[in-house]
Amino acid sequence: MMQRFDAIIVGAGQAGPPLAGRLTAAGMTVALIERKLVGGTCVNTGCMPTKTLVASAYAAHLARRAQDFGIVTGAVSVDMPAVAARAGKVVLDARTGNERWLGDMAGLTLIRGHARFTGPNVIAVDDAELTAPRIFLNVGGRASVPDMPGVGDVPHLDNTDMVALDLVPEHLVVIGGSYVGLEFAQMYRRFGADVTIVERGRRLIAHEDADVSDAVRAILEDEGIAVRTGANCIAFAAHDSGVAVTVDCHAGELVLVGSHVLLAVGRRPNTDDLGLDLAGIATDGKGDIVVDDLLQTNVPGVWALGDCNGRGAFTHTAYNDFEIVAANLLDGDDRTLSERLVGYALYTDPPLGRVGMTQSEAEKTGRPVLVSKRPMTRVGRAVEKGETKGFMKIVADAGTRRILGAAILGTGGDEAIHGILDMMNADQTLDALRWAVPIHPTVSELIPTVLLGLEPVAKA
Structure with missing residues (x-):
């Protein structure tokens, strides 16, 4: 017997559950299908456990450096089962919280199983068949296994x-x-x-x-x-x-x-066992589902969000996919992917915060480019913390006076980058940020000084 819903969401990663929340709040009946773990990569095998492990590794590193700060300790050892258990608890708490939220969501049917298309708007889960005029794919990705000998x-x-x-x-x-x-x-x-x-x-x-x-x-x-x-x-x-x-x-x-x-x-999208061919949904050479600027596939009534669409490989871009779809469907808005300014971070220690173009990318556009770079040894906060590795670099358009991109490799770089990201997102000139008065002592306080040092890139 065919089960009918107003919407079907495949995948309970970062975009699926909040979308279910918005759709059910609007009075729709929603089926959310998850074949494995609620929360997707970020909660279960990505951001949350890895950054918990990074924190433990940082604690061990700092303990070994204790004497640099005038602190005397004994030998430092790592209890790896305890480290792993701490990461596991963070994951379990987050996943359980998500499951509880979904379980209490009126209008939502959470279905455990493997979803497969049998037609453009029909999805089979085990022996059941479901249909809806709106289908959202949030199936995520997995690690690639390289084709290397042995x-x-x-x-x-x-x-x-x-x-x-x-x-x-x-x-x-x-x-x-x-x-x-x-x-x-x-x-x-x-x-x-x-x-x-x-x-x-x-x-x-x-x-x-x-x-x-x-x-x-x-x-x-x-x-x-x-x-x-x-x-x-x-x-x-x-x-x-x-x-x-x-x-x-x-x-x-x-x-x-x-x-x-x-x-x-690298990673690959979880799209090879969804029966996309039976639905007529187009993918590219890497298996990513092809979407337009509104996240719609080539099949009317089907959208793809998150890692499976190849338009962003981050938790925050997946969540923004949800925001775009919800705003357009439910709020009468007109949000597009092309408006999105993507920032990201590398969580080594010190971290790398990045937004916009690299210097190399900016120069390839042929526009007149300004660049400024300052070492973290110039940042009082970094000196005080004894963490002075890295640098800040800002790239700007000499004509429009807009910041094109920035990199902050240094302590707090993953947070400090947001001051630049926000100004870029608001389409403000670098001069507006130049006259900001940052708090002392912070990593961000060097940003106006870096902007003052912007100079034209010498022609090769």
Whole structure:
């Protein structure tokens, strides 16, 4: 028997539950289908557990530095089962809270199971069939397994495995030098593991400017993490001590032996088992669901939100997808993806806060560009905390006097970047931010000084 709803939401990640809340509050009957864990990646295997682990790793690191602050302690050790249990409790509390919220939501039917399209507006879950004039896909993504020789013949970890790990690897080999890999590399080094990062490209976090990439590498290497870039022929084989990883680099050993291997080479959308072809829903070459500026697919009445649409790989962009859809459907608004200004952070220590264009991207537009950069050693707050690694950099358009982008690599950078992000979002000139009076002592107080130092980029 066909079950009819006003709306069906597939996936209880960051966009699905709040959308269910808005739709039911508007009087609609809603089916929310989740085949695994309510909360999606962020709550269960992403932001919440990883940042909890980062906090524990920072505590261990700071304890080892206690003497720098005039504090005398004994030997520092890490109780990894306790660290993992703390992260697990944070996850469980968040997931349970979400489940309780959904369970109390009038007008909502929460269905556990695997959803598959059987037609443009019909979804099957086990033996049941559901239909609705509005269907929202919030199915998220998962870690990619690279097509590298031997990868299927050896044990390996992904981000899901790492957040549940209750031991410290003897030697963790991280394949991939981008955001996920770097965060796990630093935290496990601080927990006591030997760590090697293996990156196929010439440098880490290649999307960032070279000076950001080089500074992050230096921070990691200062903590004893080995970094192997230019590893253009990676392969795996079983070894008595774990896994032998072959790397074809310009210098160093050709084979590394790790007790554990983490694959952190990107993510893929959970779209391959949804029956999208039966619904006629278009995807691109990477499996992302193709959406327009309103998050609508090519099939009328079907929207895609979050990681599965390829238009943002962050919790905050997934939530903003919900905000856009809800505003347009329920509030008579006219919100679009193209209006979105995306900021993000790399949660190494110190963190990297980023918004807008890199300097390299800005220069490629051909417009006249202004750039200013100041080291964190100029920030009183950083000096007082004994955390002076990194720098601030702002890129602006010389003609419009608008900030094009910024990077704050340093203590508090993930928070301080919002002062710049907000001014960009409000479409204010750099001169407006220049005359702000920030609180002393904070990291943000250097921002007006950085703006004063903006100078034209020299032509090559």
